[in-house]
Amino acid sequence: MQSKKGSEGRAITIYDIAREAGVSPATVSRVLTNRAKVSSAKKDEVLKVIEKYNFRPNTLAKGLAETRSKTIGVLMADVRNPYYASMFVSCEMAARTEGYSVILYNFLGDVKLEEELLERLFEQRVDAIILLGGHADELVSNTEYAEAVNNIMATTPVVITGKLDGTQCNTVRINSVKSMELVMEHLFSLKHEKIAVVGGRMDVLSTYEKILKYKQCLKGRGLPVDPELIGDGGGYDFNSGYRQMNEIFEKGLKPTAVIAINDFAAWGVMRSIHEHGFEIPKDITLIGYDDTYMAEAADPKLTSVNYNYEEYGKALVRTAIRLVEGDETVPRVHMIEPSLVVRDSSGMRREGE
């Protein structure tokens, strides 16, 4: 018995249920949505028939009638990146709990595609859009993109993880400043003073904030800021970490601790360190960000900044849904507090270094 095929191959509808239960379609609808009282006699009868045919209301019709699709669109850079994958899974779980499903689009670093897919999600009439990464995480907002988002926001809530100047987007973001503070305090407690930062791009908000705090922390300790120890023009993958760490070594520098902008880059850093004959954490302490499975699986296990993905995804989705429901009290900015997970890649600075 399928809900979609009736006796003549047609789908079963609430009309069929109504007829068989001897009530009106309106009553069936009321039973289904549970939004109005129905006498228990009729209700039982309707439920019996629904059960008999394993009837499920047509999502499309329901969405049309209610002018909402119970669908959230997520636009991200690349779900193959473990950070984004983790974010997605927690968003999906949170959305599912609330009765929403999630459409996922990856723009794969293609700026043109990013805008196109945003437009597409909008046209598809998802109830809300969540932007992970991309333009909405950049330090200097792209005006054109911001305008596109503004247009969309007239009808569809947009939630981001960074900032987008010129828009009133709600944002759920990580306290990057705090995250760097945690890392620096940790390193200072291990007596490190010559600390490199590797990977990332300064035009990305979170990276910018981290680097700023990194410098502040050094200055706060009366330590010098060596620009040579700050990797430049990198990215967030293995090669960025690998290449930039190599460059630092090639300059003849040898930090006692390295902060990688994420676990992926840390992996590259790790390789560079090994190739240069050093050991972690004996010679160099290494810290990552994002606390993906890579941190746990690295050799040695990597100290990393954790964001509590479950909480993060839930906050994003909850914010989106509350906006869909017209809740005016949603805070414009929701900060996720990071924590530091100390593992084997952290070590005390050795004497005389």
Added chain:
Amino acid sequence: MQSKKGSEGRAITIYDIAREAGVSPATVSRVLTNRAKVSSAKKDEVLKVIEKYNFRPNTLAKGLAETRSKTIGVLMADVRNPYYASMFVSCEMAARTEGYSVILYNFLGDVKLEEELLERLFEQRVDAIILLGGHADELVSNTEYAEAVNNIMATTPVVITGKLDGTQCNTVRINSVKSMELVMEHLFSLKHEKIAVVGGRMDVLSTYEKILKYKQCLKGRGLPVDPELIGDGGGYDFNSGYRQMNEIFEKGLKPTAVIAINDFAAWGVMRSIHEHGFEIPKDITLIGYDDTYMAEAADPKLTSVNYNYEEYGKALVRTAIRLVEGDETVPRVHMIEPSLVVRDSSGMRREGE
């Protein structure tokens, strides 16, 4: 000018467009769908008005009228697994090209959830369902699950990557037998004879097929099959590879080559090998499967079996869409041919080992 907000906040519909263009809604629809001839005069006028209001037809209404949602549901184990993430990205791209969007559900290894989400996708009336991993990849099919799939297939095509006995699911799968043959030939050409297989579970179809072929290849060369060299009761993650490789070493065995069931497990194997003081590929050759970014980023770079994800995803999606469109000529089984990407983890067996 947004398509959703009219002058009174109401959404613009084809009726509005029709009125302003001086034609009937039917004509607007014809222009929009391009499924029937419209005189170029009227067509131009309609397009002009559409352009003016940046009108986009309501997806829900369209779907309802056409009784299809232009949405494909993908159910997978866990998108945080790079293999699945790669599969998803290629499916998403292929679907997008065809005008479909993709709803993604992860069941995270939870059998109960897997069935629940399958049901949910069905009830949501996605046009087709693609199952990646899970029950549909198992050697011995779960009868209950197969029955659920059968019910669904009465109205919604289901495409899988393994097999599901008792159903007529179309399948797009990797030629696992061939993939093992490639690996074994490669290892034989490097003079290896003492070859271990690590990770994976024998109740998974592809793993089963690989192990079978592994044994066949050894026998074909007149080499002994040592059950101690076949990891048992493992999985597909870092720890499975790590633990099983440790066990092999603990038994006092020392293979000259190791085949890991996937790159993730290979990573664990790599760590175990290093911890036991051996070098790759000098002492031990290591081969992975799936050719994820891990293979490229590993140290040393990992030889791995590649599946051409783009082709794979495209085949899955194309199959699904052709079934949706009622194409009877879709082959029931579509094999994806693997290739071996040789990298630095492959080395010649040393003399006397």
Added chain:
DNA sequence: AGAAGTTTTGAAACCCCTTTCTATATATCG
């Protein structure tokens, strides 16, 4: 020019559910 055939167009039904508005049935009260 008029008959016959071919296109193009519009009216209306349909896809399937929700919801408002009204009518009926029941409960409450003086």
Added chain:
DNA sequence: CGATATATAGAAAGGGGTTTCAAAACTTCT
């Protein structure tokens, strides 16, 4: 017990497209 208040149920009007069917507008041909 009749009058008013309250529950419950149904009819019908959306929600916004597509499509069938029949009428209207052109072509073509004799």
